[in-house]
Amino acid sequence: MNLIIEDLNKTYSNGVQALKNVSLTIPQGMFGLLGPNGAGKSTLMRTIATLQEADSGSVTMDGIDVLRQKEEMRTVLGYLPQEFGVYPKVSAETMLDHIASLKGINNKGERQEVVSALLQKVNLHGVRKKNLGTYSGGMKQRFGIAQALIGSPKIIIVDEPTAGLDPTERNRFHNLLSEIGENTIVILSTHIVEDVTHLCSDMAIICQGEVISSGHPAELVAELDGKIWTRTIEKNELPEYQAQYKVINTQLKSGKTQIHVLSEFEPDPSFERAESDLEDVYFARIAERMEVVPE
Numbered sequence: 001m002n003l004i005i006e007d008l009n010k011t012y013s014n015g016v017q018a019l020k021n022v023s024l025t026i027p028q029g030m031f032g033l034l035g036p037n038g039a040g041k042s043t044l045m046r047t048i049a050t051l052q053e054a055d056s057g058s059v060t061m062d063g064i065d066v067l068r069q070k071e072e073m074r075t076v077l078g079y080l081p082q083e084f085g086v087y088p089k090v091s092a093e094t095m096l097d098h099i100a101s102l103k104g105i106n107n108k109g110e111r112q113e114v115v116s117a118l119l120q121k122v123n124l125h126g127v128r129k130k131n132l133g134t135y136s137g138g139m140k141q142r143f144g145i146a147q148a149l150i151g152s153p154k155i156i157i158v159d160e161p162t163a164g165l166d167p168t169e170r171n172r173f174h175n176l177l178s179e180i181g182e183n184t185i186v187i188l189s190t191h192i193v194e195d196v197t198h199l200c201s202d203m204a205i206i207c208q209g210e211v212i213s214s215g216h217p218a219e220l221v222a223e224l225d226g227k228i229w230t231r232t233i234e235k236n237e238l239p240e241y242q243a244q245y246k247v248i249n250t251q252l253k254s255g256k257t258q259i260h261v262l263s264e265f266e267p268d269p270s271f272e273r274a275e276s277d278l279e280d281v282y283f284a285r286i287a288e289r290m291e292v293v294p295e
């Protein structure tokens with residue numbers, strides 16, 4: 001089962017073209033949609049989640065014409081939006097029970113079973129009676145996943161889920177998503193490259209509304225093998241290097257600046273070859289894109 005997006009376009013009424021001929025095939029498993037803020041990720045996610053209209057193009061999944069058969073899509077979809085508000089004075093258990101009944105699980109016993117299993121799955125069973133307002137950021141996100149999982153969806157969309165989570169909570173959240181990705185399409189929209197590196201078997205990079213790269217993370221990284229060069233410089237030397245080389249990434253390390261340069265050849269003998277990673281792919285593709293269409 002694949003989600004197939006073809007030639008999707010969206011221009012907002014203020015003239016911003018948020019999606020430009022977006023075409024992607026998203027298979028089962030974890031799919032990472034990476035892009036800087038304003039790239040069009042949420043627009044794409046909301047369109048797939050049937051929450052907003054596209055101007056043209058199509059989205060299909062398992063025989064469903066997503067843009068037209070909205071109700072059918074909603075029955076197989078779980079969605080965790082970027083801004084996930086909770087009712088602070090309601091317990092996780094009561095809230096899930098309520099959502100389950102909204103989603104059509106009318107039998108009380110069945111609902112209790114579903115809710116209890118989900119609370120176990122997201123590791124909130126021990127705190128199920130506590131009000132959602134008392135939950136940490138990570139707990140709220142896991143609650144968000146539990147609500148998205150009601151009704152055994154075939155596709156789960158999570159928009160920027162790890163912003164604000166501490167490393168332990170993030171790790172736990174990642175493990176939970178991986179588990180779900182074993183038998184579901186999970187689309188993870190994020191601007192955090194590391195989330196995709198560790199989790200996703202397929203990915204795409206979107207920038208200024210366009211897909212600028214897509215494929216398996218390891219293969220995209222391999223394309224840059226031997227083309228990434230590094231050296232440490234003083235911070236004030238950076239503009240000079242940027243003028244001379246394609247500096248795609250800079251990192252502050254013990255007060256010095258480490259730069260990554262994209263080049264087919266050794267820029268000069270002071271550089272060392274660096275092992276390429278997904279961050280290089282991301283920054284190289286975005287830099288190439290910006291050269292064509294500067295912001």
Ligand code: ADP
Binds near residue numbers: 017036037042
């Ligand atoms: P991302 O999720 O990657 O940050 P968005 O899809 O939110 O990107 O936004 C893509 C572009 O569309 C941005 O330039 C944003 O300002 C613009 N945009 C998003 N929503 C609206 C809206 N409702 N009306 C007008 N412009 C919007």
